[in-house]
Amino acid sequence: MIIDIIIPALNEANSIGLVINDIPKNLVRHIIVGDNGSTDETAKIAQTHGAIVVPAPTKGYGTACLAAMELIQNLGQPPDIVVFLDGDYSDYPEQLAEVIQPIVSEDVDLVIGSRALGQRQDGSMTLPQKFGNWLATHLIWWIYGVRFTDLGPFRAIKWAALRKLNMKDPDFGWTAEMQVKAARQKLKIAEVPVNYRRRIGQSKVSGTIKGSLMAGYKILWVVFRGR
Secondary structure (H helix, E strand, O other), X not given: OOEXXXXXXXXXXOOHHHHHHHOOHHHOOEEXXXXXXXOOOHHHHXXXXXXXXXXXXXXXXXXXXXXXXXXXXXXXXXXXXEEEOOOOOOOOHHHHHHHHHHHHHHOOOEEEXXXXXXXXXXXXXXXXXXXXXXXXXXXXXXXXXXXXXXXXXXXXEEHHHHHHHOOOXXXXXXXXXXXXXXXXXXXXXXXXXXXXXXXXXXXXXXXXXXXXXXXXXXXXXXXXXXX
């Protein structure tokens, strides 16, 4: 199977090289970094480590992912699977084989790497993050009848399924939108445990009270709007 990886990144110069280094290169065709207007050397370091960098200067997590998806669409031969992970070195890229396994062996459409099911380093998730994940996943279960344990960033999805989801959210609601739309379209979904560590640098979302509130509001809005 052809696998491409998308990494949205904003000012992750201290971590992006580590992330790319830990990706099992024998499993991957392209590593695409959606550079979300970084003012440091994120783009340069990513290119040095072998990634394709696509500019996405308008701020927003989803905007960076969408820019990378557009690049993939224009590459020619599409991938079978697209994997998303963060650029802050909180995910464990070496778990890639575990995340894609349900797609390869069970023909699953979407796999969520669940931090709730894996091992989390102390301090890797704030209390608002834990509560927000719990609330959002329970709302998706109650409203759409699909159980998730996490809205984690490390995930894999068939390219054809991703295209059908018609993703739109430009910022904090990206992961929730994908899971809500997958539930509504009755995609075959699985979760696998993934480990999680404290990120390098400060989070643009959970690192501030304002960011946490904005992200929480947007995620809930996406969950209810999907109904």
